Amino acid sequence: MKTNLKYRKVAAIGAGMTQFRRRVLDTPQEMAWEASRKALDEAGLELKDIDCVVIGSAPDAFDGVHMKGEYLAHGAGGIGKPVSRVYVGGATGVMTAISGWYHVASGMCKKVLAVAEEKMSPGRPHPQAVFRYIWDPITEKPLNPNLIWIFAMEMHRYMFVNKVSKEEIALVSVKNKRNASNNPYAQLGGEITVDDVLRSEVLVWPVQLLDVSPVSDGAAAMVFVDGDIARRYTDIPIWVEGVGWTLDNTSWPGRELAYPRYLENAARMAYTIAGIERPQKEIDVVEPYDPFDYKELHHLEGLLLARKGEAPLLLKEGYFDRDGEIPSSPSGGLLGVGNPIAAAGLMKVISIYWQLKGTAGKMQVKKPVHTGVAQAWGDLMQASTVIVMRN
Amino acid sequence: MEVDRYVYTLGIDGETFMQGLKQGKIIGRKCPKCGRVYVPPRMYCEDCFIENKDYIEVHEPYLDSYTVIHYDNRGARLEPLTIGLVRFKGVSGGLLALVDGKPEIGRKVEIESFDIPLRVKVV
Numbered sequence: 142m143k144t145n146l147k148y149r150k151v152a153a154i155g156a157g158m159t160q161f162r163r164r165v166l167d168t169p170q171e172m173a174w175e176a177s178r179k180a181l182d183e184a185g186l187e188l189k190d191i192d193c194v195v196i197g198s199a200p201d202a203f204d205g206v207h208m209k210g211e212y213l214a215h216g217a218g219g220i221g222k223p224v225s226r227v228y229v230g231g232a233t234g235v236m237t238a239i240s241g242w243y244h245v246a247s248g249m250c251k252k253v254l255a256v257a258e259e260k261m262s263p264g265r266p267h268p269q270a271v272f273r274y275i276w277d278p279i280t281e282k283p284l285n286p287n288l289i290w291i292f293a294m295e296m297h298r299y300m301f302v303n304k305v306s307k308e309e310i311a312l313v314s315v316k317n318k319r320n321a322s323n324n325p326y327a328q329l330g331g332e333i334t335v336d337d338v339l340r341s342e343v344l345v346w347p348v349q350l351l352d353v354s355p356v357s358d359g360a361a362a363m364v365f366v367d368g369d370i371a372r373r374y375t376d377i378p379i380w381v382e383g384v385g386w387t388l389d390n391t392s393w394p395g396r397e398l399a400y401p402r403y404l405e406n407a408a409r410m411a412y413t414i415a416g417i418e419r420p421q422k423e424i425d426v427v428e429p430y431d432p433f434d435y436k437e438l439h440h441l442e443g444l445l446l447a448r449k450g451e452a453p454l455l456l457k458e459g460y461f462d463r464d465g466e467i468p469s470s471p472s473g474g475l476l477g478v479g480n481p482i483a484a485a486g487l488m489k490v491i492s493i494y495w496q497l498k499g500t501a502g503k504m505q506v507k508k509p510v511h512t513g514v515a516q517a518w519g520d521l522m523q524a525s526t527v528i529v530m531r532n
Numbered sequence: 533m534e535v536d537r538y539v540y541t542l543g544i545d546g547e548t549f550m551q552g553l554k555q556g557k558i559i560g561r562k563c564p565k566c567g568r569v570y571v572p573p574r575m576y577c578e579d580c581f582i583e584n585k586d587y588i589e590v591h592e593p594y595l596d597s598y599t600v601i602h603y604d605n606r607g608a609r610l611e612p613l614t615i616g617l618v619r620f621k622g623v624s625g626g627l628l629a630l631v632d633g634k635p636e637i638g639r640k641v642e643i644e645s646f647d648i649p650l651r652v653k654v655v
Contacts, residue, residue: 166543167541170543205535220578220579265536270536
């Protein structure tokens with residue numbers, strides 16, 4: 142990856158979210174508006190100041206409305222402006238921020254509104270059913286799989302290769318739901334125990350009910366501006382210092398499932414741009430994507446914040462706690478805050494933005510933080526997006 | 533889209549609109565800044581990007597445009613069916629309606645049934 146790229150500096154100056162909940166009355170457009178309005182208010186901007194709009198959403202089929210970028214445009218403030226939609230499965234939320242970044246970094250726009258929305262609850266009996274046609278039509282489709290199946294296989298492989306127990310993985314769920322109880326936007330915060338996780342219903346072994354994030358509706362939005370004007374609007378611009386994204390092959394059965402190489406590639410790209418050489422020393426706070434508890438550990442390793450197989454040990458020692466060395470998912474993550482796919486990814490970026498700005502309230506981590514990383518992941522365990530920010 | 537079914541919500545303003553229909557009213561909502569009236573009502577103004585304010589009943593429906601349908605989506609022949617785009621005086625936004633009577637652009641219509649779709653009669 143080239144590092145002598147010529148691009149404009151980009152700062153985040155505002156963010157907003159709806160509360161994540163299941164079966165909200167609001168339409169997707171109303172949710173997008175609420176998040177966008179809050180982001181503009183925090184930035185001190187009006188819609189007329191915004192040059193272009195980026196919309197992120199996962200499959201149209203979640204909301205049950207086709208062409209969702211177009212559908213959301215008026216709620217996301219896109220009317221009469223250049224609008225683009227990004228979609229890389231579960232990795233979409235962070236890609237929305239990355240796309241906001243390159244609209245400014247390229248010099249094309251000075252002020253960008255990036256909006257992500259997902260309403261998971263209209264699809265019945267379960268939104269998982271929308272994934273029927275993402276499989277290889279010959280070798281996989283006849284089994285009628287769903288994503289939880291293959292993530293269960295990934296989890297099992299991770300446990301086997303690294304000799305990790307269910308108890309050790311359950312600690313992620315315990316930590317994140319506890320962190321979420323400090324988050325006013327969270328759907329499922331609370332105090333649970335490892336035993337609660339181990340006794341919860343088995344969905345697809347080894348995935349049990351409390352190993353997985355809930356079905357949620359929600360929206361999130363951020364404002365990114367050109368570095369030269371950022372200080373006109375805020376005393377504390379948060380700089381986007383590095384971005385990375387990758388897509389691995391769809392032939393997931395041919396890959397080693399115990400380690401997310403696609404994420405390592407994305408992380409290395411983002412770290413190179415940000416000038417980070419020793420991630421574990423230089424990164425102060427992280428929001429890895431955690432739709433399942435094992436995924437947080439898997440992703441901490443892919444982000445090079447732990448050696449392969451080492452994340453469970455560090456977790457047990459409190460390394461990733463809110464008052465630990467590298468607090469991980471201080472927001473409560475998807476396990477605690479909820480998982481409206483694209484919005485959940487952007488929520489991760491917003492969480493880091495608020496931590497670096499020092500406005501995370503009860504979520505604020507104990508130690509001073511200067512460099513933070515947010516990450517998302519999706520598709521057939523193949524897509525990853527990473528963003529590095531500094532204050 | 534392969535889920536069995538979708539359960540959509542009306543949204544905040546959608547609820548108000550449907551309540552209005554039940555009472556034989558067409559409800560809109562007005563932006564306090566630019567004065568634009570949205571029908572059906574909308575929570576926010578897409579231009580001013582602020583929350584819309586008062587719900588108001590709108591009046592004086594007229595035909596903004598219409599079409600006559602001879603085939604359905606599957607290509608089957610239909611009894612010709614007139615569909616109109618109905619607007620209201622001084623309001624931006626419109627509603628689709630089944631049209632009785634001889635249609636003409638700009639003509640006033642009378643709402644015969646307050647439903648989705650509306651049924652209107654050219655007067």
